Amino acid sequence: MVTANQEMVVYCFDTLVAHYNGDQPPPPSFEDGQHPLFVTWKKVVNGGEPRLRGCIGSLEARGLIKGFRDYALTSALRDRRFPPIEARELPQLECTVSILTNYETANDYLDWEVGKHGIIIEFSDPDYNTRRSATYLPEVAAHEGWTVIEAIDSLIRKAGCNSRITESLRKSIHLTRYQSTLFTMHYGEYVSYVKQARGEAPSVVGAKLPS
Incomplete structure (x- = not known):
């Protein structure tokens, strides 16, 4: 490799x-x-x-x-x-x-580890009915001191989504993890x-x- x-x-x-x-x-x-x-x-x-x-x-x-x-x-x-x-x-x-x-499809938005994985999220913005996506490299969440959920919520905003972040929105995310x-x-x-x-x-x- x-x-x-x-x-x-x-x-x-x-x-x-x-x-x-x-x-x-x-x-x-x-x-x-x-x-x-x-x-x-x-x-x-x-x-x-x-x-x-x-x-x-x-x-x-x-x-x-x-x-x-x-x-x-x-x-x-x-x-x-x-x-x-x-x-x-x-x-x-x-x-x-x-x-x-090491790209892998995660089981859900929680199925990754801070400090080990980078993440790519893809989801539908509920307010605009448009697909959005964004990524954080593996070092980002650890550097910021985020939890898994804090990183996900930040990445939703990075993707350009201003809708209210709900558990339903988080669960709709298709997440790919990588190293x-x-x-x-x-x-x-x-x-x-x-x-x-x-x-x-x-x-x-x-x-x-x-x-």
Whole structure:
């Protein structure tokens, strides 16, 4: 089984740095393959808790190389919840890549474990008679300290449903659970990696970055 690794995160940082420089990223040093994947960017300010700056990916299998290249930029620049990440923010960024595995249909909305499973919910919005869906990666509920029900209710809202959340609505959910492997790297670690592997630190035109 392919697992998330350091080289995948390096490629995401390479892709974002190349975007700011108007270049092409160096070729990746991991093998291609077909897997569902996500790229998450967070920003660390003054040593505080990392704050989400973008997270987008695919629940369907994608080519790893093209997938990480596409989603590194999409999550950094086109996550509609946040303004685009600017080059000057690079030194404060950390990147996490996730490869999703072990998709299973749950028996009901309670049939999953916080900290172990990511979840995909699909349901009909009772107020609008429209189908809605949303997902949380496995680390989200544990990070927020949610119970199973709190996570489900939050995900119902994330899906765009403003109807009253009832037990009947929860029971109508079709839930798919999954697991993931992930790897996280801060920009400073990326710089150290590039120095050691390529002999010089990355640079970005017009941005003052640590060398």
